[in-house]
Amino acid sequence: MSIVTVQLGQCGNQIGYEVFDTICRDLHNTQGFCCKRENEVYQASCKEHFFNEEKSGVPIARALLIDMEPKVISQTLLKAAHSGRWKYGQHSHFCQKQGSGNNWAYGYSVHGPKHEESIMNLIQKEVEKYDSLRGFSTIMSMAGGTGSGLGAFLTQNLRDAYPNSFIINQIIWPYGTGEVIVQNYNSVLTLSHLYRSSDALLVHENDVVHKICAKLMNIKQISFRDVNQVIAHQLGSVFQPTYSPEDSCQYRRNPLGDLMASLVPHPEFKMLGLRNIPQMSENSLAYTTFAWTGLLKHLRQMLISNAKMEEGIDWQIRPPLSGLPALEKVLPNKEFHFNTSIANLVILRGKDVHSADLGGFKDPALYTSWLQPSDAFSEWRTHRAFNKYEKLAALVSNSQFLLKPLDTIIGKAWNMFASKAYVHQYTKFGIEEEDFLDSFTVLEQVVASYCNL
Numbered sequence: 023m024s025i026v027t028v029q030l031g032q033c034g035n036q037i038g039y040e041v042f043d044t045i046c047r048d049l050h051n052t053q054g055f056c057c058k059r060e061n062e063v064y065q066a067s068c069k070e071h072f073f074n075e076e077k078s079g080v081p082i083a084r085a086l087l088i089d090m091e092p093k094v095i096s097q098t099l100l101k102a103a104h105s106g107r108w109k110y111g112q113h114s115h116f117c118q119k120q121g122s123g124n125n126w127a128y129g130y131s132v133h134g135p136k137h138e139e140s141i142m143n144l145i146q147k148e149v150e151k152y153d154s155l156r157g158f159s160t161i162m163s164m165a166g167g168t169g170s171g172l173g174a175f176l177t178q179n180l181r182d183a184y185p186n187s188f189i190i191n192q193i194i195w196p197y198g199t200g201e202v203i204v205q206n207y208n209s210v211l212t213l214s215h216l217y218r219s220s221d222a223l224l225v226h227e228n229d230v231v232h233k234i235c236a237k238l239m240n241i242k243q244i245s246f247r248d249v250n251q252v253i254a255h256q257l258g259s260v261f262q263p264t265y266s267p268e269d270s271c272q273y274r275r276n277p278l279g280d281l282m283a284s285l286v287p288h289p290e291f292k293m294l295g296l297r298n299i300p301q302m303s304e305n306s307l308a309y310t311t312f313a314w315t316g317l318l319k320h321l322r323q324m325l326i327s328n329a330k331m332e333e334g335i336d337w338q339i340r341p342p343l344s345g346l347p348a349l350e351k352v353l354p355n356k357e358f359h360f361n362t363s364i365a366n367l368v369i370l371r372g373k374d375v376h377s378a379d380l381g382g383f384k385d386p387a388l389y390t391s392w393l394q395p396s397d398a399f400s401e402w403r404t405h406r407a408f409n410k411y412e413k414l415a416a417l418v419s420n421s422q423f424l425l426k427p428l429d430t431i432i433g434k435a436w437n438m439f440a441s442k443a444y445v446h447q448y449t450k451f452g453i454e455e456e457d458f459l460d461s462f463t464v465l466e467q468v469v470a471s472y473c474n475l
């Protein structure tokens with residue numbers, strides 16, 4: 023029951039490393055707050071999904087590292103090998119000598135077709151190692167050229183080659199300012215292409231995670247490593263084993279499939295976001311205790327008010343009275359206040375997990391009218407604690423949370439496109455104005471669909 027992780031470009035490879043490292047640390051954590059037997063079953067389930075066992079006993083990540091320049095890949099391979107806890111497979115990477123220069127068209131139209139055969143062969147060899155493949159999880163940024171362009175190209179290829187496997191794309195949303203000048207073009211092209219071939223896009227916003235590092239983790243000089251560790255923690259809190267619904271002593275065999283079934287009821291809506299509570303530095307964690315009631319009250323309000331962290335939640339925002347649309351939706355200024363959901367999944371881990379009351383997430387006012395809360399809301403509970411958090415709640419949500427950032431990116435890209443700025447750099451590599459227009463159309467439709475919930 024394996025999931026193959028495909029790490030793409032600088033960002034994808036750096037985050038991928040942190041994800042496997044976090045998962046592995048969690049495996050060896052003695053503070054799981056559960057009995058030895060339960061811990062062993064948890065470890066076995068995690069290994070089954072994410073690692074191959076080597077004769078030496080060192081787990082090998084079920085991951086492929088792909089980049090068009092060698093530096094980050096060699097660093098990543100080395101870091102894993104030096105950790106002593108786990109490593110990457112010997113033949114699990116593919117790299118070239120020159121990146122895509124932040125040009126989506128270069129990644130998509132040049133590197134993609136040129137290396138398609140080698141990369142797809144590498145993937146096939148990995149897949150052949152397993153009795154059963156559940157799906158792929160790619161990790162990539164939207165703003166560069168390789169992760170985004172080549173990543174979009176490969177996702178299409180994966181969809182064609184493995185039509186029955188799930189594909190989830192972990193997307194890193196660029197900082198709003200101060201990055202690559204063409205980041206909005208690259209983002210629009212990435213999202214629109216992924217929308218056609220992926221099953222779900224799990225979005226991690228760099229600005230948001232940066233703020234979490236500053237405000238909740240108290241980090242003064244924030245590096246990509248810090249940001250990546252928060253993302254890895256959040257992902258681990260979702261993808262580490264959870265009990266299966268049929269048998270509360272067995273772990274889920276197909277977490278990716280179950281996640282999709284819970285959260286993506288319609289192909290028009292596949293943008294997923296992730297929130298965690300509590301989130302804090304390891305030092306503070308040792309001195310803090312939490313009650314489920316308080317955690318879940320905050321998490322629910324974070325959802326409703328579209329707050330990405332517990333600090334600065336707007337408690338004034340309330341669900342609309344049933345039958346009435348949220349006021350903000352009918353206002354023309356596109357300020358999105360109440361965050362309507364399509365589907366939510368809450369994952370609880372840790373002490374007294376079965377006593378936690380999730381009733382607040384079953385309120386029909388939280389959801390679009392065309393889904394019953396019983397279909398729109400799912401909960402997974404697991405007694406084994408994650409990553410030293412005695413209690414932890416993660417919320418994966420398919421909601422209007424991304425409307426504003428998406429609208430901003432489309433708007434900025436459109437303004438640049440209207441003056442034809444930098445478009446020649448894309449047409450040079452086969453991405454025509456028509457392709458841009460198609461991408462805008464796809465995303466305008468996505469915005470309209472989410473707006474109308």
Ligand SMILES: Nc1nc2c(ncn2[C@@H]2O[C@H](COP(=O)(O)OP(=O)(O)OP(=O)(O)O)[C@@H](O)[C@H]2O)c(=O)[nH]1
Pocket residue numbers: 030031032033034036037090120121122123124125163164165166167168169170194195196197201228246247249250
């Ligand atoms: N969170 C996070 N973001 C990163 C990291 N590295 C790069 N980014 C973001 O990724 C975007 C740039 O993409 P990269 O992954 O560096 O580019 P690439 O895919 O390797 O493509 P080329 O450099 O064009 O070959 C920017 O938005 C960066 O903020 C990282 O380690 N963590």
